[in-house]
Amino acid sequence: MAEENHNGWYNKIFSAAYDPVMGLVEKNALAARRAHLLSPLKGKILELGCGTGVxxxxxxxxxxxxxxxxxxxxxxxxxxxxxxGDIKARIRVVPWLLGDARFDAAVSDASLDAxxxxxxxxTVSDPAATLARLKRLLKPSGRLIALEHVRAKTEFGAIAQNLLNPMWRHLADGCQLNRDTHATITKAGFAAEEKSDFEFGLPFISGVYTHA
Ligand SMILES: C[S@@+](CC[C@H](N)C(=O)[O-])C[C@H]1O[C@@H](n2cnc3c(N)ncnc32)[C@H](O)[C@@H]1O
Incomplete structure (x- = not known):
């Protein structure tokens, strides 16, 4: 995967602003969906890019x-x-990326429940390669949970996203507005067990995926 820098000066600003900026969307669109998707999960779970731990x-x-x-x-x-405190699960936060030697030593293939x-x-530099790796890490019974903003379904919306994307990427720490993430997930060999589309300023998907 491409070389990534996550510790420039802008990452500090982005990180400090993240929770306050996201407050409205969390309250009105994401928090209930996070609860629905995450509260049933059991066993060994990998969270990619936990941010502030929301x-x-x-x-x-x-x-x-x-x-x-x-x-x-x-x-x-x-x-x-x-x-x-006030967190019920056992959680360890680490600076690793998928494919780091430290990650590979700690997590074996077909070992994760979710x-x-x-x-x-x-935001990840290569979503297809990331999803292929995540699929190998999951047990055959494992679940991929995705709550992501995605490419607009309308032609007008998709064109607007393409135009805004270069500026958005800079402002939002590498985040891309126009990825068709559901398509990338299914191309990686997952099938949707549950999926919903919703809008809150941007189009989003909320889904639970299994090995296809
Ligand atoms: C937009 S924030 C989302 C944080 C959190 N997951 C949430 O739901 O609010 C994206 C996070 O992914 C992290 N990130 C970016 N590239 C990554 C990668 N290749 N692997 C793991 N995390 C990454 C960033 O540092 C950032 O904290």
Whole structure:
């Protein structure tokens, strides 16, 4: 996967602004969906790009979560959230990326009960390769959870996203507005067990996927 820098000066600003900027969308569109998707998960869970740890409170007691977060500034906030308590699951936050030697030593193929991707497949440098790797890490019975903003379905919306994308990428720390993430997930060999589309300023998907 391409070389990634998650610790420039802008990452610090993005991280400090993240929770306040996302407050309205969390309250009105995402929090209930996070609860619905995450609270049933059991066993060994990998969360990709946990950011400030916004998902942590939704995991149930007994769940073991390994949360990857390469941005130091985001990870500090996630660790602070853990330190504040009131989290039922056992959660470890690490700076690794998929494919790091440390990650490969800690997580073997077909070992995970669930992988959680929330607002991160818009940002990873190679979503197809990321999803192929995540699929190998999941047990045959494992679930991929996705809560992501995606490419608009209308032609006008998709053109507007393409035009805005270069500026958006810079402002939103590498996030891409116009990815057809459901299509990328299914091309990687997953089937939707549950999927809904919704809009809140942007088009989103919320889904639970199994091995196809
Ligand atoms: C938009 S934030 C989303 C945070 C959180 N998942 C949420 O639902 O609010 C994207 C996060 O993914 C992280 N990230 C970016 N590229 C990544 C990668 N290749 N692997 C893991 N995390 C990554 C970023 O540092 C950032 O914290």
């Amino acid at each position: 998902n942590f409170g939704f995991y149930r007691e007994g769940a073991h979560v390994l949360a990857l977060e390469p941005s130091d500034a985001m990870r500090t906030q996630a660790e602070d959230r853990l330190a504040r 992988v959680v991707c929330t607002l991160v497949l818009c």
